[in-house]
Amino acid sequence: MKKEIKLRFTAQIKTHTGVDVDTISIDDDEHVQVVLQKISKRYGPGITSTLFNADGSYRNFNLIAVNQIQVNYDDNTPLNQGDELMLMSPIAGG
Amino acid sequence: MEKLTKEELSIYEWQLDVPGHGKEGQERLKNSTVLVSRCGGLGSVVAYELAAAGVGTLVLAHAGNVKPSDLNRQLLMTHDWLGKPRIESVERRLRELNPNINIIGVPENINEDNVANLVGxxxxxxxxxxLFEERFLMNREAVRQGxxxxxxxxxxxxxxxxxxxxGETACLSCLYPxxxxxxxxxxxxxGAVSGTVACLGAMEAIKLISGFGEALKNRLLTMDLRTMTFNTINIQTRKGCEICQEQQVS
Structure with missing residues (x-):
């Protein structure tokens, strides 16, 4: 059974995706890590290099939140129908 | 603790009436020191609000000279100070606003050599x-010194x-390893974006020092002023965070 996940992008990640909100469909047994891989495929090289190293390992400098709660990539948090995954890149001052 | 003067009681009259703050909170502000790292779009407004609120000592670190491209957001920089040291412009503007506070201007950005002393x-x-190098350095030292x-x-x-x-919350490295x-x-x-978050930052500092309200502990407030969408992300200490582990060991 498919689940619809809401996506929200901020700051520089938004410049790679071109949108600030979207939805993505995943299978029942697919979790956060699959969503990030699907995001990478959907939006192309800019977002791919933000999320992953050349060897496919995760680049650990983004903040991931599910339903406004921070989660760790390594935990591969399960997702439910209608959940929101927010992907934030670090920003600074100036 | 140094008491408020008659003049200060008059200047801060409106905020003395804020519930939970009062004279005692104002005296805590007067006897406190806040370090602001860089007085750019964010730090200028943070420093301005803290000076207005009567924080007794401001330590302000910012290198370089005023450039035209500073002027859209760095509100302590002025046209007449173009090409001159930013920190002098900062000190001058703050003293115009509040001549009763101590201002320690440091014409340097945060670096490995000065961070321990300035945070101290x-x-x-x-x-x-x-720059993230500065931000992570500041985070490391603040956590180290509590x-x-x-x-x-x-x-x-x-x-x-x-x-x-x-010891209570996630640190910057917990959020972004x-x-x-x-x-x-x-x-x-x-500048209105930097000014918005800077005012919130000043308010956080005031609350921490005075001791009222609820600070943004383990909460990341995000705002998109394009849509006026505000969210609060619940954040947490990250297992294996080297910065937090170092603090626990010491």
Whole structure:
């Protein structure tokens, strides 16, 4: 059974995706890590290099939140129908 | 603790009536020191609000000379000071606003050589630096010394802020374990965006010092001023965070 996940992008990640909100469909047994891989495929090289190293390992400098709660990539948090995954890149001052 | 003078009671009359603050809170502000890292778009307004509120000593770190491109957001820089040291402009503007406070201007940005000393001078640190090297350095030192750090950031019409209290909350490295591979030093932003999050940052510092309200502990407030969408992300200490582990060991 498919689940619809809401996506929200901020700051520089938004410049790679071109949108600030979207939805993505995943299978029942697919979790956060699959969503990030699907995001990478959907939006192309800019977002791919933000999320992953050349060897496919995760680049650990983004903040991931599910339903406004921070989660760790390594935990591969399960997702439910209608959940929101927010992907934030670090920003600074100036 | 140094008491408020008759003049100060008059100047701060309106905020003395804020529930939970009062004379005691104002005296705590008077006897406190806040370090502001860089007085750019964020730090200028943080410093201005803290000076207006009567924080007794401001330690302000900012290198370089005033450039035309500073003027859209760095509100303590002025046209007549173009080409001259930024920190002098900062000190001059703040003294115009509040001649009763101590201002320690440091014509340097935060670096490995000065960070321990500067953080050591402060009760609270507010970070508005543009480079992640500085931000992570400040985070490391604030956690090491057990000093609260208000972390403010912005990009385009977005901004975010959290308050780091060592031993109680996630730190910057818990949120972002690694520095971003690519960060554009120059990025799109309006001064009204930096000013918005800077005022929130000043308020966080005031609350921490005075002792009222609820600081943004383990909460990251994000805002998108394009849509006026505000969210609060619940954040947490990251297992394996080297910075937090170092603090626990010491």
């Amino acid at each position: 001078m402060a009760d609270v640190v507010v970070d508005g630096a543009p 000093k609260p750090l208000v972390d403010c950031a912005m990009y385009e019409l977005e901004a975010q802020i959290t308050t780091i209290v060592p 690694a520095q971003p591979a690519a960060w554009q030093r120059r990025f799109p932003v309006f």
